[in-house]
Amino acid sequence: MDPLSRRPIRAVAFDLDGTLVDSIADLTHASNALLAELGRPPVDLPAVRSFVGDGAPKLVERVLAATGGLPSPDEAARCLRRFLAIYEADPSARSALYPGVAETLGRLAEAGLRLGVCTNKPMAATTRLLDDLGIADRFAAVVGGDSYPTRKPSPEPVLGLLERLGVPPGEAAFVGDNEHDVAASRAAGVALVLMVPYGYARVPLDGLPHDGILEGFADLPGRLSA
Numbered sequence: 001m002d003p004l005s006r007r008p009i010r011a012v013a014f015d016l017d018g019t020l021v022d023s024i025a026d027l028t029h030a031s032n033a034l035l036a037e038l039g040r041p042p043v044d045l046p047a048v049r050s051f052v053g054d055g056a057p058k059l060v061e062r063v064l065a066a067t068g069g070l071p072s073p074d075e076a077a078r079c080l081r082r083f084l085a086i087y088e089a090d091p092s093a094r095s096a097l098y099p100g101v102a103e104t105l106g107r108l109a110e111a112g113l114r115l116g117v118c119t120n121k122p123m124a125a126t127t128r129l130l131d132d133l134g135i136a137d138r139f140a141a142v143v144g145g146d147s148y149p150t151r152k153p154s155p156e157p158v159l160g161l162l163e164r165l166g167v168p169p170g171e172a173a174f175v176g177d178n179e180h181d182v183a184a185s186r187a188a189g190v191a192l193v194l195m196v197p198y199g200y201a202r203v204p205l206d207g208l209p210h211d212g213i214l215e216g217f218a219d220l221p222g223r224l225s226a
């Protein structure tokens with residue numbers, strides 16, 4: 001969209017993993033706790049990094065596929081429940097906000113913008129992680145990978161979040177790190193789609209139909225009014 005014809009941005013929706021929080025070490029730790037119980041070999045950080053982005057069910061499926069193969073559907077479902085129990089018990093011990101996130105969210109909230117999170121991570125772990133990292137209060141609404149029947153790249157959770165924020169897509173920005181964030185927010189009609197350069201993208205960001213790549217998170221306020 002031509003920035004000059006754009007309506008002012010009133011809401012900003014954020015992806016979580018790879019955008020606000022570097023969460024790979026805790027996801028790897030929980031994966032390896034599950035694998036140890038199964039008597040399987042561990043996975044490393046780069047592998048888990050490449051498995052993240054499609055929600056916990058896909059992550060666990062990929063972890064199992066990489067360490068001996070998928071078990072029966074019943075056993076795979078049990079593994080997912082066990083992974084979530086381990087991960088949700090402490091999703092933050094090895095995780096951290098990316099540089100500039102806490103300060104920038106504060107600036108945006110103080111400027112009167114409505115802020116929300118749209119993640120494929122399940123809600124229980126999301127709520128706990130935001131709380132543990134001290135940023136839960138910044139968000140007027142949060143939706144997770146199990147909040148709606150579909151998750152990103154579907155536009156459904158993005159539209160659901162914006163409805164909760166009370167701001168139409170034409171007056172909203174989305175900030176994400178991977179191809180699903182671009183697809184979901186574009187399909188939802190979000191006015192401004194910005195990417196962070198440091199997250200867990202599995203395809204080159206350059207080829208995606210976003211509106212720009214931030215140099216760092218702290219560049220965001222300047223880009224919203226540009």
Ligand SMILES: O=C(O)COP(=O)(O)O
Pocket residue numbers: 015016017018052053054055056059118119120121122145152
């Ligand atoms: O849980 C995932 O797979 C990724 O979550 P995200 O949507 O916050 O990047």
Ligand SMILES: [Mg+2]
Pocket residue numbers: 015016017018019053176177178199200
């Ligand atoms: Mg992400």
